[in-house]
Amino acid sequence: xxxxxxxxxxxxxxxxxxxxxxxxxxxxxxxxxxxxxxxxxxxxxxxxxxxxxxxxxxxxxxxxxxxxxxxxxxxxxxxxxxxxxxxxxxxxxxxxxxxxxxxxxxxxxxxxxxxx
Amino acid sequence: xxxxxxxxxxxxxxxxxxxxxxxxxxxxxxxxxxxxxxxxxxxxxxxxxxxxxxxxxxxxxxxxxxxxxxxxxxxxxxxxxxxxxxxxxxxxxxxxxxxxxxxxxxxxxxxx
Numbered sequence: 001x002x003x004x005x006x007x008x009x010x011x012x013x014x015x016x017x018x019x020x021x022x023x024x025x026x027x028x029x030x031x032x033x034x035x036x037x038x039x040x041x042x043x044x045x046x047x048x049x050x051x052x053x054x055x056x057x058x059x060x061x062x063x064x065x066x067x068x069x070x071x072x073x074x075x076x077x078x079x080x081x082x083x084x085x086x087x088x089x090x091x092x093x094x095x096x097x098x099x100x101x102x103x104x105x106x107x108x109x110x111x112x113x114x115x116x
Numbered sequence: 117x118x119x120x121x122x123x124x125x126x127x128x129x130x131x132x133x134x135x136x137x138x139x140x141x142x143x144x145x146x147x148x149x150x151x152x153x154x155x156x157x158x159x160x161x162x163x164x165x166x167x168x169x170x171x172x173x174x175x176x177x178x179x180x181x182x183x184x185x186x187x188x189x190x191x192x193x194x195x196x197x198x199x200x201x202x203x204x205x206x207x208x209x210x211x212x213x214x215x216x217x218x219x220x221x222x223x224x225x226x227x228x
Binding site for chain 1: 120156159160161165166206208215217220221222
């Protein structure tokens with residue numbers, strides 16, 4: 001089974017900083033990876049999905065990269081704002097897709113606080 | 117509006133009293149799944165479904181049942197709830213196994 005690690009577990013920064021959140025996994029045979037945002041008491045919102053054939057995806061101030069060989073994905077947040085405060089989670093399916101389409105493993109998330 | 121709808125949002129019940137949490141999506145998605153989220157343990161998959169009448173176990177299926185009789189609905193059934201099933205539950209759906217996942221707003225269940 002894949003082991004998923006998100007570092008740091010919590011991060012508190014002043015507004016305007018550029019941030020890097022990390023998601024590490026143990027098996028490099030990864031098909032894709034999603035980054036989510038979760039606001040307190042709410043469901044998760046998919047931010048970016050990177051397929052294994054891609055190296056990165058961008059959406060506005062967010063950029064996610066995937067390096068299968070090193071077992072790592074990073075979420076880069078440019079010019080952070082207080083509205084970015086949330087928990088950010090990564091998730092991906094198991095390598096043995098055959099009979100497990102629909103399975104997903106989640107990291108425990110990085111809780112981000114951006115203060116004015 | 118495209119969405120995943122879970123009901124109820126909050127539920128308090130007693131041990132052993134059967135309950136059902138409903139989940140419905142209006143996006144014609146093939147894939148649906150249930151997760152529970154617990155402090156310190158993160159988000160864990162309970163069951164998932166690839167299509168109507170096709171379901172499979174996730175990481176923590178014990179004590180739960182699901183059914184997928186229609187494409188849009190994927191109810192989660194607790195036949196005999198116990199206090200260790202107190203948790204925040206999420207339903208999610210997607211077009212394919214490799215598409216962005218859409219989540220409901222969650223159901224906070226307390227079993228006393």
